[in-house]
Amino acid sequence: MLLELHPQNPHPRNLKTVIECLKDGGIVIYPTDTVYGMGCDIFSGSAVERICRIKGIDPKKAHFSFICYDLSHLTDYTKSVDTPLFRILKKALPGPYTFILPASRQVPKMLKAKRNTVGIRVPDNLVCRTIVKELGNPIMSTSLPIEEYVEEYTDPEIIHQKFGHLVDIVIDAGAGGLTLSTVIDCTGDEPELVREGAGSFEALV
Known part of the structure; x- marks a missing residue:
């Protein structure tokens, strides 16, 4: 199903469907502040x-991240965040970043990496944050089953044609982006850039 949700004012009935x-254990393709x-x-x-x-992919080896609504929601799923790290998170979020953080007990076992860490996002996108709320x-949060994002994968209608049979709902909230989020590992002494993407690492550290 291709379901339209207005980027600034998603219709409550369509939101309820999602x-x-x-x-019910369904899978959706949804917009973020970077790619679908x-x-x-x-x-x-x-x-x-x-x-x-x-x-x-093997669930045991997968590195999945997930989307929280805001900073206070994020702290439910991570172990205590110290002040310097909290400042970085506050500066970056909502925004096009994925932070690798120590996982709290609330994170399902399947989504924890071997090191007991988890990747967390708070995208600057009203639709996906409203869904979470x-x-x-x-x-x-994971990318589409493709090698790389090219122009056609910014169009929800094309995404629906290609992947609609694999998922339950494809949300159309307008054109998506082409660049993935910037991934920053915050489990060591200093934040470490893992993948350069849409967010500036230099602006945070």
């Missing part, structure tokens, strides 16, 4: 496994 789908991503409720193990099958849980 929430019900996620609660694919995800599910982080507490739906069967949906996480289904995404792994779609992407052809209404759902009451974070949603998993």
Whole structure:
């Protein structure tokens, strides 16, 4: 199903359709402040496994991140954040960054990396943050099952033609981007750039 959600004012009925789908263990393709991503409720193990099958990856080796609504929501899923790190997070979020942080007990085992870490995003995108807020849980965040994002994958209609059969809902909230988020590992003494993307690492450190 291709479902339209206005980027600034998503219709409550359409939003409800997405929430019900996620609660039922469904998979959606949704907008972020970077590229269109694919995800599910982080507490739906069967949906996480289904995404792994779609992407052809082993759930035990997968490095998935997920989307929180805001900074206070993020701190539920990470171990205590010290003041310098909190300043960086506050400066960066909402924004096009993924932060690798020590995972708290609330993070489902399937989504923790071997090092007991988790990647967390708070995108500057009203639609996906509203979905998280209404759902009451974070949603998993992973890229589409493609080698790289090219121009056609900014168009929700083309995304629906190509991947609509693999997922339950493709959300159309206008054109997406082409650049992935910047990934920063904050589990060591100093923040470390893992992947350069849409966000500036230099602006934060």
